[in-house]
Amino acid sequence: MKNILLACSAGMSTSLLVSKMKEAAEAKGVEASIWAVAQDKAPKEMEKADVLLIGPQMRFMKKKFSVIADKVGIPLDVIDPMAYGRVDGEAVLTKALELMEE
Template sequence: MKKILLACSAGMSTTLLVSRMREEAKVRGIDAEIWAVTQDQAPSEMEQADVLLIGPQMKFLKEKLSKIADELETPLDVIDPKAYGRVDGKGVLDQALALITK
C-alpha cells in the first residue's frame, strides 16, 4: 500500500484534491491511502507516510519539513502549482508515485 500525505495551510484546500487522487488510484488499481493534514500536523503524520506533498502556498516551509523528512527518509516535494490549481488528481498522484519509486 502506498501512503501519500498532503499538507496545506489549513488542511481544507487539499480535500478535493485528495478525493480526485483516490478516484484515480482506484481507476488504476493502486492500493493507496491518501490523506491531508494542516501544516502543523505534517511533522507527526509524516511518520506514517511514504511521501509528503505540500501545497504551493507552503513552499516557504519546505526547508523546515525537509529536515524531518530526511531523518525519516520520506520523500518530500511541493505540489506542482498548475496541477494544484486545476485540482489534477492524476497529475499529483503521478508526482507522488514518482517520488516514492526514486
C-alpha cells in the same frame, strides 16, 4: 499500500485534491491511503507516510519539512501549482508515485 500525505495551511484546501487522487488511484489499480493535514500536524503524520506533498502556497515550508522528512526517510516535494489549481488528482498522484520510486 502507498501512504501519501498532503500538507497545506489548514488541511482544507487539499481535501478536494485528495478525493481526486483517490479516484485516480482506484482507476489505476493503485492501493493508496491518501490524506491531508494542516501544516502543524504534518511533522507527526510524516511518520505514517511514504511521501509528503506540500501545497504550493506553503513552498516556504519545504526546507523545514525536509529536515523532518530526511529523519523519517521519506521524499517530499511541492505540488505543481498548475496541477493544484486544476485539482488534477491524476497528475499529483503520478508525482507522488514517482517520488516514492526515486
